[in-house]
Amino acid sequence: MDALVAAITVFVLAVYIGFEIITKVPxxxxxxxxxxxxxxxxxxxxxAVISTRSDNEMLATVLAVAAVAFATINVVxxxxxxxxxxxxxxxxR
Amino acid sequence: xxxxxxxLIPEGWVNLAYVLASILFISGLKGLTHPRTAVRGNLTSAWxxxxxxxxxxxxxxxxxxxxxxxxxxxGLIGLLxxxxxxxxxxPEMVAIFNGFGGGASVLVAGAALIIAHRSGHAxxxxxxxxxxxxxxxxxxxxxxxxxxxxxxxxxxxxxxxFPGMKAFNALLGLAALACVGWMAVDTAATxxxxxxxxxxxxxxxxxxxxxxxxxxxxxxxxxxSYSGLAAAATGFVLMNNVLIIAGSLVGAxxxxxxxxxxxxxxxxxxxxxxxxxxxxxxxxSADDVYxxxxxxxxxEEVAMLFDTAQRVLVVPGYGLAVAQAxxxxxxxxxxxESRGITVEYGIHPVAGxxxxxxxxxxxxxDVPYEKLKEMDEINPEMEQIxxxxxxxxxxxxxxxxxxxxxxxxxxxxxxxxxxxRTVVVVKRSLSPGFAGIPNPLFAADNCLMxxxxxxxxxxELVGALKEG
Numbered sequence: 001m002d003a004l005v006a007a008i009t010v011f012v013l014a015v016y017i018g019f020e021i022i023t024k025v026p027x028x029x030x031x032x033x034x035x036x037x038x039x040x041x042x043x044x045x046x047x048a049v050i051s052t053r054s055d056n057e058m059l060a061t062v063l064a065v066a067a068v069a070f071a072t073i074n075v076v077x078x079x080x081x082x083x084x085x086x087x088x089x090x091x092x093r
Numbered sequence: 094x095x096x097x098x099x100x101l102i103p104e105g106w107v108n109l110a111y112v113l114a115s116i117l118f119i120s121g122l123k124g125l126t127h128p129r130t131a132v133r134g135n136l137t138s139a140w141x142x143x144x145x146x147x148x149x150x151x152x153x154x155x156x157x158x159x160x161x162x163x164x165x166x167x168g169l170i171g172l173l174x175x176x177x178x179x180x181x182x183x184p185e186m187v188a189i190f191n192g193f194g195g196g197a198s199v200l201v202a203g204a205a206l207i208i209a210h211r212s213g214h215a216x217x218x219x220x221x222x223x224x225x226x227x228x229x230x231x232x233x234x235x236x237x238x239x240x241x242x243x244x245x246x247x248x249x250x251x252x253x254x255f256p257g258m259k260a261f262n263a264l265l266g267l268a269a270l271a272c273v274g275w276m277a278v279d280t281a282a283t284x285x286x287x288x289x290x291x292x293x294x295x296x297x298x299x300x301x302x303x304x305x306x307x308x309x310x311x312x313x314x315x316x317x318s319y320s321g322l323a324a325a326a327t328g329f330v331l332m333n334n335v336l337i338i339a340g341s342l343v344g345a346x347x348x349x350x351x352x353x354x355x356x357x358x359x360x361x362x363x364x365x366x367x368x369x370x371x372x373x374x375x376x377x378s379a380d381d382v383y384x385x386x387x388x389x390x391x392x393e394e395v396a397m398l399f400d401t402a403q404r405v406l407v408v409p410g411y412g413l414a415v416a417q418a419x420x421x422x423x424x425x426x427x428x429x430e431s432r433g434i435t436v437e438y439g440i441h442p443v444a445g446x447x448x449x450x451x452x453x454x455x456x457x458x459d460v461p462y463e464k465l466k467e468m469d470e471i472n473p474e475m476e477q478i479x480x481x482x483x484x485x486x487x488x489x490x491x492x493x494x495x496x497x498x499x500x501x502x503x504x505x506x507x508x509x510x511x512x513x514r515t516v517v518v519v520k521r522s523l524s525p526g527f528a529g530i531p532n533p534l535f536a537a538d539n540c541l542m543x544x545x546x547x548x549x550x551x552x553e554l555v556g557a558l559k560e561g
Contacts, residue, residue, distance in 0.1 A: 010337050017119060021123050022345055026127070028440075028452040028462050031449035034187045036121075036135055039139070056204075063204040064200070067196075068164055070200065079142070085183075086132045
């Protein structure tokens, strides 16, 4: 129970920090913000990695490998496309 | 869950690394508050991800061959998608990535449940979080696939539905929640998890399929938020703080964008999601509004208008993206600026199909971001604009939003282009925008219609400017 309360505390505080920061992101960067958050939500990769255990049964392994693939698409694709876009915003100057 | 706690290094160090990764995510997002610091911010965030993943790889008993397999497949797809996507396709890309995030959460929660059952550690908290993770994740996955299909025009963009759809959705949602309850009572059961995923997968489709067109920015923002919340729910399954923190940051971001989009349409979220927007039956017909009052113009005439202009405003809409006309707009602006004319861009928050869509397109065409003006910034200066070029926008410049309280877009904040000295509308025809209503702007005294494909019409205009 204590662990759950601690986790909820972390959740609430993180949502609060998220609100505080994201409201300051200018509209011109809203698309990179979304693709950047795609990349951050690829954090599920960590859960996927932990789930690929060598003593797993087949079904768990299949699920975990698919999860690693999905999450890696988000991490790699998300950060790269965001970088590509933000580079354009720097302009020539 | 006990089995996640065996690492090659003391677990305290692992958790400290996760805290550091979370800080990197947060300061990375902070970098996005200004275009100058944004590239560095994105890199900061990526370092945080690398750190979190590397530390996780120190866990005992991992099957590295499987991790490598998934990472290579995912990495290649991600690499190809990120390097090949065109800027006009960003809404589709973000939509499908939202879906992958949701899908990954469903899969991780499912695998975690199987592992927990085998080792006998499935307590109520684990099973309930697993159920919620499956529910949010599956709705996000199928909902995003539908959104992707609509944005990529592989599915019909308009509203699709059947009578009783709302009740059907409510039933699906309640049934899925009942299964979460089932998982709480019978913590050894795996079956309800897959029922939840199946129900939520259908729910994702039926929630998203009625929404289309100009409402897509709201849907895509909301699904963005869900993908983060699904990751946070998976964090509760694994009791992993970095998942909870990163997931909540994304969840918060998506919710804020959703609010901004709804506000920019003067509609509530439930109105966007559940109500059907359509022309009011008693509204004026297109013939009443346009009859004999619409003035067509030619690129040569528009080129002459610029002879006396000092300030020009470009107001882009989804049509600019469809026509891929952003580079031609920039060519036009270059010529005008070389004659000492000030060229600015007025961006409506919901112009395009996702938040910031127009800004990215114009950035791609090397338009400096300082020249992009927000609606509230440019509206008070509208009387000083000599020529306003409306390119592929319709509802977001429809003055009816100010004047007719019975209109479906009544009260929606618009860019007041009708107050500029002269308005030139580049558009294929007089066909209505997403709201399905005629636009009296097109019949206004100070408005000229330059009919044609956005890119082609502007190319002709650029040609006329070069001759003139």
